[in-house]
Amino acid sequence: DAGVIQSPRHEVTEMGQEVTLRCKPISGHNSLFWYRQTMMRGLELLIYFNNNVPIDDSGMPEDRFSAKMPNASFSTLKIQPSEPRDSAVYFCASSAPEGDQVAQHFGDGTRLSIL
Amino acid sequence: GNSVTQMEGPVTLSEEAFLTINCTYTATGYPSLFWYVQYPGEGLQLLLKATKADDKGSNKGFEATYRKETTSFHLEKGSVQVSDSAVYFCAPPFWIKGNRGSTLGRLYFGRGTQLTVWP
Numbered sequence: 001d002a003g004v005i006q007s008p009r010h011e012v013t014e015m016g017q018e019v020t021l022r023c024k025p026i027s028g029h030n031s032l033f034w035y036r037q038t039m040m041r042g043l044e045l046l047i048y049f050n051n052n053v054p055i056d057d058s059g060m061p062e063d064r065f066s067a068k069m070p071n072a073s074f075s076t077l078k079i080q081p082s083e084p085r086d087s088a089v090y091f092c093a094s095s096a097p098e099g100d101q102v103a104q105h106f107g108d109g110t111r112l113s114i115l
Numbered sequence: 116g117n118s119v120t121q122m123e124g125p126v127t128l129s130e131e132a133f134l135t136i137n138c139t140y141t142a143t144g145y146p147s148l149f150w151y152v153q154y155p156g157e158g159l160q161l162l163l164k165a166t167k168a169d170d171k172g173s174n175k176g177f178e179a180t181y182r183k184e185t186t187s188f189h190l191e192k193g194s195v196q197v198s199d200s201a202v203y204f205c206a207p208p209f210w211i212k213g214n215r216g217s218t219l220g221r222l223y224f225g226r227g228t229q230l231t232v233w234p
Contacts, residue, residue: 004158035224041226042224042225042226042227043159043204043224043225043226043227045223045224091158091159093158093159103147103149103161103164104159104161104222105161106158106159106160107158108156108157108158109157109158
């Protein structure tokens with residue numbers, strides 16, 4: 001079975017540009033998570049969707065960040081405008097309905113560098 | 116409130132040494148507990164889990180026992196290998212209400228513990 005698929009794997013862009021990260025969760029999973037990982041802060045939860053609806057977006061740093069989940073098989077995380085401090089590895093994860101004891105499956109991440 | 120305390124790294128060991136990474140948590144009720152591992156350049160992978168008190172999770176030579184009385188879930192391995200070098204995350208779930216009145220679990224991850232094993 002295919003795991004969580006993220007694209008692109010690497011993104012390098014200049015500050016001020018719009019950045020869009022993409023995620024395809026595992027088929028059948030109804031929860032989707034976006035995380036950001038840095039050396040300083042570790043792994044931070046940005047936003048959490050359940051059945052395509054945002055449940056908890058308290059981790060979204062500011063209005064420059066937005067996330068959507070238009071259907072059960074696709075989600076985007078957008079940064080506009082991007083800033084150098086947004087440089088990090090961004091992970092998407094998905095999990096099955098509650099009966100699976102909430103174990104999450106992670107993608108390989110997008111390494112974002114803002115110059 | 117909910118919280119997790121995980122041993123800070125980095126941890127550096129020689130091959131075949133014994134490993135313990137401590138993890139204690141506070142949470143409502145007695146949820147399932149998880150250890151995740153992140154190898155260089157990759158996402159997190161589920162290493163092992165325990166679903167109830169006194170349960171022992173095990174995988175790849177790693178073990179962790181769910182101790183309800185001490186609210187701990189320490190990770191151990193009797194003989195580490197160079198290939199075990201990675202970041203390890205203890206992840207207890209926290210419960211929140213879903214949009215249909217259901218109770219949903221989300222995991223809390225911190226910085227993790229960096230393990231480096233030298234040959």
